[in-house]
Amino acid sequence: KAGVTQTPRYLIKTRGQQVTLSCSPISGHRSVSWYQQTPGQGLQFLFEYFSETQRNKGNFPGRFSGRQFSNSRSEMNVSTLELGDSALYLCASSPSPRASGSTDTQYFGPGTRLTVL
Amino acid sequence: GDSVTQMEGPVTLSEEAFLTINCTYTATRYPSLFWYVQYPGEGLQLLLKATKADDKGSNKGFEATYRKETTSFHLEKGSVQVSDSAVYFCALSESGGSQGNLIFGKGTKLSVKP
Numbered sequence: 369k370a371g372v373t374q375t376p377r378y379l380i381k382t383r384g385q386q387v388t389l390s391c392s393p394i395s396g397h398r399s400v401s402w403y404q405q406t407p408g409q410g411l412q413f414l415f416e417y418f419s420e421t422q423r424n425k426g427n428f429p430g431r432f433s434g435r436q437f438s439n440s441r442s443e444m445n446v447s448t449l450e451l452g453d454s455a456l457y458l459c460a461s462s463p464s465p466r467a468s469g470s471t472d473t474q475y476f477g478p479g480t481r482l483t484v485l
Numbered sequence: 486g487d488s489v490t491q492m493e494g495p496v497t498l499s500e501e502a503f504l505t506i507n508c509t510y511t512a513t514r515y516p517s518l519f520w521y522v523q524y525p526g527e528g529l530q531l532l533l534k535a536t537k538a539d540d541k542g543s544n545k546g547f548e549a550t551y552r553k554e555t556t557s558f559h560l561e562k563g564s565v566q567v568s569d570s571a572v573y574f575c576a577l578s579e580s581g582g583s584q585g586n587l588i589f590g591k592g593t594k595l596s597v598k599p
């Protein structure tokens with residue numbers, strides 16, 4: 369079974385631009401979560417989507433948004449990029465929504481490395 | 486709020502040495518506990534997990550026991566290999582309410598020398 373895939377793997381943008389990252393979950397998994405990893409803040413939860421609905425959200429500004437499609441693929445968008453948005457963005461999938469109390473394991477993709485200049 | 490504290494790195498060991506990475510947690514409910522590993526340039530891989538007190542998770546020679554009385558989930562391996570060099574993350578996930586996302590520790594970088 370193929371794992372979680374994320375595209376692109378690397379991105380370079382400049383301040384003020386916007387960016388869209390894509391995540392395809394493991395086949396059959398309907399929950400997709402996004403995390404930001406930085407050297408200073410570590411791994412922080414952004415949001416979770418299930419059945420095309422946002423189920424849970426972390427403490428990030430409104431510039432960070434996401435969506436999920438009917439085939440469970442998800443995208444996250446960051447508008448008006450800032451230097452501090454440079455990070456590794458990780459996507460994780462699981463069969464059921466974690467926000468519902470599921471203890472299903474989350475499986476992570478390789479991440480998208482975003483650099484903001 | 487919930488949090489995870491793990492020992493600061495980096496940790497440098499010789500091959501075949503014993504490994505312990507300490508992890509303690511604070512949670513308002515009864516969390517599931519995880520260890521994830523991140524190899525250079527890659528995403529996170531689940532190493533092991535435990536979902537209730539006294540459960541022992543194990544995988545690839547690594548073990549960790551869910552200790553409710555000490556709120557700990559220390560990672561151990563009896564004999565490390567060079568290929569174990571990576572960053573290890575302890576994490577928790579509450580199993581109810583509106584939570585469920587993973588809360589991670591800061592990570593511990595392990596380097597194993599031949």
